[in-house]
Amino acid sequence: xxxxxxxxxxxxxxxxxxxxxxxxxxxxxxxxxxxxxxxxxxxxxxxxxxxxxxxxxxxxxxxxxxxxxxxxxxxxxxxxxxxxxxxxxxxxxxxxxxxxxxxxxxxxxxxxxxxxxxxxxxxxxxxxxxxxxxxxxxxxxxxxxxxxxxxxxxxxxxxxxxxxxxxxxxxxxxxxxxxxxxxxxxxxxxxxxxxxxxxxxxxxxxxxxxxxxxxxxxxxxxxxxxxxxxxxxxxxxxxxxxxxxxxxxxxxxxxxxxxx
Amino acid sequence: xxxxxxxxxxxxxxxxxxxxxxxxxxxxxxxxxxxxxxxxxxxxxxxxxxxxxxxxxxxxxxxxxxxxxxxxxxxxxxxxxxxxxxxxxxxxxxxxxxxxxxxxxxxxxxxxxxxxxxxxxxxxxxxxxxxxxxxxxxxxxxxxxxxxxxxxxxxxxxxxxxxxxxxxxxxxxxxxxxxxxxxxxxxxxxxxxxxxxxxxxxxxxxxxxxxxxxxxxxxxxxxxxxxxxxxxxxxxxxxxxxxxxxxxxx
Numbered sequence: 001x002x003x004x005x006x007x008x009x010x011x012x013x014x015x016x017x018x019x020x021x022x023x024x025x026x027x028x029x030x031x032x033x034x035x036x037x038x039x040x041x042x043x044x045x046x047x048x049x050x051x052x053x054x055x056x057x058x059x060x061x062x063x064x065x066x067x068x069x070x071x072x073x074x075x076x077x078x079x080x081x082x083x084x085x086x087x088x089x090x091x092x093x094x095x096x097x098x099x100x101x102x103x104x105x106x107x108x109x110x111x112x113x114x115x116x117x118x119x120x121x122x123x124x125x126x127x128x129x130x131x132x133x134x135x136x137x138x139x140x141x142x143x144x145x146x147x148x149x150x151x152x153x154x155x156x157x158x159x160x161x162x163x164x165x166x167x168x169x170x171x172x173x174x175x176x177x178x179x180x181x182x183x184x185x186x187x188x189x190x191x192x193x194x195x196x197x198x199x200x201x202x203x204x205x206x207x208x209x210x211x212x213x214x215x216x217x218x219x220x221x222x223x224x225x226x227x228x229x230x231x232x233x234x235x236x237x238x239x240x241x242x243x244x245x246x247x248x249x250x251x252x253x254x255x256x257x258x259x260x
Numbered sequence: 261x262x263x264x265x266x267x268x269x270x271x272x273x274x275x276x277x278x279x280x281x282x283x284x285x286x287x288x289x290x291x292x293x294x295x296x297x298x299x300x301x302x303x304x305x306x307x308x309x310x311x312x313x314x315x316x317x318x319x320x321x322x323x324x325x326x327x328x329x330x331x332x333x334x335x336x337x338x339x340x341x342x343x344x345x346x347x348x349x350x351x352x353x354x355x356x357x358x359x360x361x362x363x364x365x366x367x368x369x370x371x372x373x374x375x376x377x378x379x380x381x382x383x384x385x386x387x388x389x390x391x392x393x394x395x396x397x398x399x400x401x402x403x404x405x406x407x408x409x410x411x412x413x414x415x416x417x418x419x420x421x422x423x424x425x426x427x428x429x430x431x432x433x434x435x436x437x438x439x440x441x442x443x444x445x446x447x448x449x450x451x452x453x454x455x456x457x458x459x460x461x462x463x464x465x466x467x468x469x470x471x472x473x474x475x476x477x478x479x480x481x482x483x484x485x486x487x488x489x490x491x492x493x494x495x496x497x498x499x500x501x502x503x504x505x506x507x508x509x510x
Binding site for chain 1: 457
């Protein structure tokens with residue numbers, strides 16, 4: 001008597017866990033921040049220096065072993081800056097660590113990072129938000145991976161004023177282009193769960209021919225895996241911690257809508 | 261008389277509630293959306309270990325059932341020299357603590373080049389004597405005439421074991437599968453001893469190695485670890501109880 005309920009529950013849980021596995025693999029890949037590596041010694045790049053209430057720090061790149069081999073994480077490494085130059089900050093003493101120089105989006109403590117050495121040159125348009133105005137800058141020799149902090153540092157030098165934010169229109173367009181795939185993924189998740197729930201009800205009522213529902217649910221899961229495999233969201237547009245942070249996307253949309 | 265009964269009932273009720281406290285703690289303290297997001301969505305590490313553990317345990321159970329059926333049949337129905345001594349040795353190995361075999365196994369795997377591979381976890385678990393012991397007791401209860409009749413009809417020894425003896429003792433086979441699965445699911449010492457690579461650790465070891473500052477995530481991980489065992493017990497509880505009672509020496 002109880003077995004049919006447990007069987008239904010097992011199938012439902014397995015379906016949810018498979019969906020979570022596919023999604024978590026996708027989220028892990030998307031949330032990994034692309035960075036370029038530098039070796040700190042007596043100097044570090046200006047764009048790699050951050051400040052909080054405890055002082056100035058750089059993000060040290062730490063190598064770790066994980067489920068998929070070697071992964072890289074960043075941790076805060078506090079430094080004492082003696083002098084700030086045009087490109088480099090000179091440190092008080094020496095620090096011998098690998099650190100993140102250019103980052104595709106803002107880093108947080110323990111963020112997963114992927115190290116790249118170089119990228120192709122493309123033309124891009126930057127929306128530059130200054131304290132009192134907004135500029136639209138065409139860049140013919142932009143990097144294919146948009147590093148916000150690097151662009152900010154360059155603009156700070158050329159404009160000689162603080163840059164609040166820089167948004168790459170290439171990344172925004174790329175993000176908009178990926179939305180249909182995300183909608184399809186959402187629909188596939190709903191369909192897969194619905195068919196699994198139907199299968200569970202049929203199992204509880206001990207009806208025949210219920211196997212087709214679980215096969216359909218499995219087929220939708222396979223489709224979900226492939227759709228997400230072909231989805232690549234630009235890192236600079238994504239929030240730094242939770243990919244489902246809807247407020248972040250709404251704020252970004254509102255900012256761009258008001259600017260353009 | 262009545263007062264003493266009430267006292268004993270109250271005592272057992274308190275003990276029962278105390279046993280449930282850790283589970284209630286997990287249930288209440290793990291209720292955090294952020295922690296569930298971290299374990300189930302943000303980092304594939306936990307679910308990948310979950311599937312890995314499930315695969316390891318399923319492989320062990322599959323081979324263990326085959327080995328246990330063969331050994332059980334041999335001890336229950338075959339006549340050969342030294343059978344009783346071998347059965348006695350099997351029982352001695354069964355009651356031996358796991359830690360006794362860790363170092364000899366480690367040395368053996370080192371020589372075979374199997375250290376830091378999943379074979380070092382799977383191989384020793386495949387030949388645990390508990391399954392053979394339970395199935396020997398179960399197969400002893402099957403009349404020898406059935407085996408003889410089947411053989412007269414042309415069935416070979418494997419058909420007799422897996423189609424007749426195993427299917428006549430489904431509850432014992434299910435009980436062995438469950439006990440071995442639980443044993444394998446909860447293993448901690450073997451992965452720590454035989455696997456050097458942190459990335460190969462199963463879920464049971466991850467639970468031990470999670471840093472204390474991630475307590476809520478740890479508790480959500482506990483929920484994940486409980487699921488397969490809980491479902492298996494709920495599904496097969498009748499067979500498990502029947503199977504354990506079969507394992508008692510008659």
